[in-house]
Amino acid sequence: MVDLSVTLPGMELDNPVIPASGCFGYGREFADLYDINILGSFVFKGTTKEPRFGNPTPRIAETPSGMLNAVGLQNPGIDVVVKQLAYLNRYFRKKVIANISGFSIDEFVYCAEKLNDVEQVGIIEVNISCPNVHGGGIAFGTDAKSAAQVTKAVKAVAKKPVFIKLSPNVTDITEIAKACEDAGADGLSLINTLLGMRIDLKKRKPLLANKTGGLSGPAVFPVAVRMVYQVYEAVKIPIMGMGGVSSAKDVLEMMMAGASAVQIGAAGLKNPYIFKEIIQSLPETAEKYGIKRLKDIIGAGH
Amino acid sequence: MVDLSVTLPGMELDNPVIPASGCFGYGREFADLYDINILGSFVFKGTTKEPRFGNPTPRIAETPSGMLNAVGLQNPGIDVVVKQLAYLNRYFRKKVIANISGFSIDEFVYCAEKLNDVEQVGIIEVNISCPNVHGGGIAFGTDAKSAAQVTKAVKAVAKKPVFIKLSPNVTDITEIAKACEDAGADGLSLINTLLGMRIDLKKRKPLLANKTGGLSGPAVFPVAVRMVYQVYEAVKIPIMGMGGVSSAKDVLEMMMAGASAVQIGAAGLKNPYIFKEIIQSLPETAEKYGIKRLKDIIGAGH
Amino acid sequence: MAEKFTVVTNINIAKDVFLMQLYGNTEKITRPGQFVHIELPGFFLRRPISVCDLNGYKMTIVYKVFGDGTQYMSTLPAGTVLDVLPGLGNGFDTEKSGARPLLIGGGVGVPPLYMLAKRLIRDGKRPAALLGFNSADDVFFKEEFERLGLKTVVATADGSMGVKGVVTDALDQFAFDYIFTCGPLPMLKAVYEKTDADGQYSFEERMGCGFGACMGCVCKTQKGYKRICKEGPVLKREEIVW
Amino acid sequence: MAEKFTVVTNINIAKDVFLMQLYGNTEKITRPGQFVHIELPGFFLRRPISVCDLNGYKMTIVYKVFGDGTQYMSTLPAGTVLDVLPGLGNGFDTEKSGARPLLIGGGVGVPPLYMLAKRLIRDGKRPAALLGFNSADDVFFKEEFERLGLKTVVATADGSMGVKGVVTDALDQFAFDYIFTCGPLPMLKAVYEKTDADGQYSFEERMGCGFGACMGCVCKTQKGYKRICKEGPVLKREEIVW
Numbered sequence A, B: 001m002v003d004l005s006v007t008l009p010g011m012e013l014d015n016p017v018i019p020a021s022g023c024f025g026y027g028r029e030f031a032d033l034y035d036i037n038i039l040g041s042f043v044f045k046g047t048t049k050e051p052r053f054g055n056p057t058p059r060i061a062e063t064p065s066g067m068l069n070a071v072g073l074q075n076p077g078i079d080v081v082v083k084q085l086a087y088l089n090r091y092f093r094k095k096v097i098a099n100i101s102g103f104s105i106d107e108f109v110y111c112a113e114k115l116n117d118v119e120q121v122g123i124i125e126v127n128i129s130c131p132n133v134h135g136g137g138i139a140f141g142t143d144a145k146s147a148a149q150v151t152k153a154v155k156a157v158a159k160k161p162v163f164i165k166l167s168p169n170v171t172d173i174t175e176i177a178k179a180c181e182d183a184g185a186d187g188l189s190l191i192n193t194l195l196g197m198r199i200d201l202k203k204r205k206p207l208l209a210n211k212t213g214g215l216s217g218p219a220v221f222p223v224a225v226r227m228v229y230q231v232y233e234a235v236k237i238p239i240m241g242m243g244g245v246s247s248a249k250d251v252l253e254m255m256m257a258g259a260s261a262v263q264i265g266a267a268g269l270k271n272p273y274i275f276k277e278i279i280q281s282l283p284e285t286a287e288k289y290g291i292k293r294l295k296d297i298i299g300a301g302h
Numbered sequence C, D: 001m002a003e004k005f006t007v008v009t010n011i012n013i014a015k016d017v018f019l020m021q022l023y024g025n026t027e028k029i030t031r032p033g034q035f036v037h038i039e040l041p042g043f044f045l046r047r048p049i050s051v052c053d054l055n056g057y058k059m060t061i062v063y064k065v066f067g068d069g070t071q072y073m074s075t076l077p078a079g080t081v082l083d084v085l086p087g088l089g090n091g092f093d094t095e096k097s098g099a100r101p102l103l104i105g106g107g108v109g110v111p112p113l114y115m116l117a118k119r120l121i122r123d124g125k126r127p128a129a130l131l132g133f134n135s136a137d138d139v140f141f142k143e144e145f146e147r148l149g150l151k152t153v154v155a156t157a158d159g160s161m162g163v164k165g166v167v168t169d170a171l172d173q174f175a176f177d178y179i180f181t182c183g184p185l186p187m188l189k190a191v192y193e194k195t196d197a198d199g200q201y202s203f204e205e206r207m208g209c210g211f212g213a214c215m216g217c218v219c220k221t222q223k224g225y226k227r228i229c230k231e232g233p234v235l236k237r238e239e240i241v242w
Ligand SMILES: Cc1cc2nc3c(=O)[nH]c(=O)nc-3n(C[C@H](O)[C@H](O)[C@H](O)COP(=O)(O)OP(=O)(O)OC[C@H]3O[C@@H](n4cnc5c(N)ncnc54)[C@H](O)[C@@H]3O)c2cc1C
Pocket: A061, A062, C035, C045, C046, C047, C048, C049, C050, C051, C061, C062, C063, C064, C065, C066, C067, C068, C069, C070, C071, C108, C111, C112, C203, C204, C205, C206, C207, C233
């Protein structure tokens, strides 16, 4: 039997498979299809201090082996979310990962503090990299100093381990990763979406109402593997790797690049059963490559 | 009849379709398959001052809707290339675009000067963005100041129009684009490849001998469209757009984003007939979208 | 583990319009106006298409070739196995219908009204159909509605068949107490503005998942934000915000 | 505008090994040892596979399921149409052969030697075959070579068929004046080191284009750098740099 378990700060996971933020809601829609307690954990939709409607539609465009989204952090605001989380344990018994966003450091801090007392939250993932919000959201993730500031401020109040979620739209992701580590981050999540655009040939206008959107799905997988690999060599804190993962083999590849756990976004929007399929096929796939314990292959590609 | 012609500094093109550097050699292999004079022009393989073998193999890896390459600028050196160019007109009558690279500003200058007297070269494309060479090759393309320095130095000696080829592996491509424009560039080419990696699960090592490689092909198309769109708004000089183009529709989309001409790389490695297929289907495709002259749609998506 | 459906027929029934019959587990499809989300090899996102008719395990859809995905669909031979998420969306609520509902369809908004008509008849209502197209070449399903016994009026923009004009130009040919409508946004809006009758309107939006997870398809309603794929595609008249 | 080839048969002939016959325009295939580059739907790069046999417009290839692409290939039913670039690479130069050439193949290096054997016989040579595999389960084409009249020796690493060991352990069973060989790199190297005979060695490299445009497959030789897809895959003994 292959041992699928992995460890993150404050969380023991049965397996490394974690639906990514914004691609799993709060799990409700998936729980209607199968028992989601098979998951390692899941990250819920990005939450901000104030409620947000997000961007106008169209918010979604197709691309070769991927998709663009410009949802723009639609969410009911942290106060409502905290209340709703009380009901989560009706269909998910494990710890979850909270994803928070903000337009100022205060907003990040506000959200992190609110989550301190939510028992089911195991880790706070701080999204400093959403490309779909105007007014500074992404600036935190593309500048090492701001990234460090957010990290420090959140760490000062958070009672849960803090992962900083990095943007791939940068010249040197290791510089930002190191800045976050130095500022006290307990771990890093990468990658968020790559900034992209499609143009509607009939209308001669960008297809998305927001003009640009975030690219995710298999298309970005090699970029994500490269960044996880680079960051693994640059820092000592654990990494949650994501970006284009869509098979058990991809999970192994991401772990060999350096990920301690693996998030899956777009692939689960296309096929809601993929989490189950991957978890079920992981043991056999791992065995094929002579892997007995998944923990052993974290960073093995270096 | 749809008018396919477009204009670049110093070059009138019958159509905007241009095979990209490194994906067409010097055209010889394609000329064996069909008359390549149907092309708008082509960019020949990146050339350096000294001959280069490039990187060890494997140099190629597959990715979803794309490929990684780590060829590493294999070329016989500018002096040999200049001699060989004398025979080009045996199978290609139009002007070509020369692509040059270097590890110091002097090397760029050396190559540009050598090309001054090669009649068949219409434009010099200066590659400051190849991710596959160690020792500074890419640094020029990821820093606005260095990019401007290379531009200025090459412009000082070149008698041909100079396009600077930009790297997508940057936080803000418009900053670099503007720096090149200010330094006197006649145009910009974008995008070069995105830095990526694949790991061989059996060997538990990066698949490419060079570890990382450049991602190209349809997977990167939305990133390329976004960057061309952004740069078009930031500068006034013409743009050659590329990155993932693989159909007549993609050509139109790239032009609407702001490209005056469109280069095609990876798609032509998969299907050597694609240039012919695209050029033949462009009139019909353009008509479908009510386009009479391709020139009219440059930047029409803004 | 999504459902597998096998293509039984795939035939051209009007200009660029195809009728496809698929065989598979249709149990999750409970209401007319629901849609299926179809995976097409080579395309990342699925394609949402309304259920047009249901006969046990046989499902009919009618689709128009619009872009590359539907173009590809039109080439699929019988026997092709497709991965489908069936029974998505809320669908039309036939219980809310009056005794004499009018079904107003525009272009590929027509197909879901066919299954709806059958259900309404089964429920003892007396539906009528008003179908809008651009031109006679585009018209489909007129006979099918007539064969169900519906008074059926066709409007074409160029007047090449039936009433010349848009569907709202033919509204006065009907006596109705309720509306079910599906079609392009401008048509839905025109119907809404031209009538006071209560009714249900089916909307379109570009989708990521189609099952409520991504917030890609959200629209504003009088009762807050709704996901077109989950709390839609059908909105009640009183919910609509234009 | 690349050539279209239709799958005629696709059958399992040894553990994970399949024989596929394809029908299409084979005119560009002129020499044994050349390969075809096959586009597979859903995969960006083509897959290079050696021509194993040629009969007018009917081409045979033999391939082993190695990764996702060949796995997919093994599921293709007869009638599938594939986009193929045929006749790539230099192939073996049979004119250089001695009168008694030995063909040494390892695993999926065996297939091109079959077409080669036929050509050599046609040219009046008397080839023999030495085939290496891991285990009896993996062995294929032994009978085919014998039916052509070749003395054929099989070596298996685990001794489950023929000589126990690698091909070089069975070299002494042959009298030969020339070598043609294709197989994994360690085998090629062992053959090169164990013999002085002149010969031709067929190499593998990961390819981008397969027709000489990308410089993806270049290897160092005594005569400068060569593209495995164009000036290769076959190198003469004297060209090789290990
Ligand atoms: C609930 C619902 C039911 C539908 N029912 C039908 C039907 O019964 N018959 C029919 O012909 N059409 C129907 N449509 C529209 C149909 O989904 C689109 O025409 C189709 O997705 C276009 O795909 P394509 O690949 O040809 O176009 P492309 O433009 O190449 O598609 C690119 C992307 O945009 C999406 N897209 C493009 N147009 C639309 C659209 N109008 N609505 C939603 N997504 C779109 C595609 O799904 C795909 O993700 C329905 C749409 C929705 C939302």
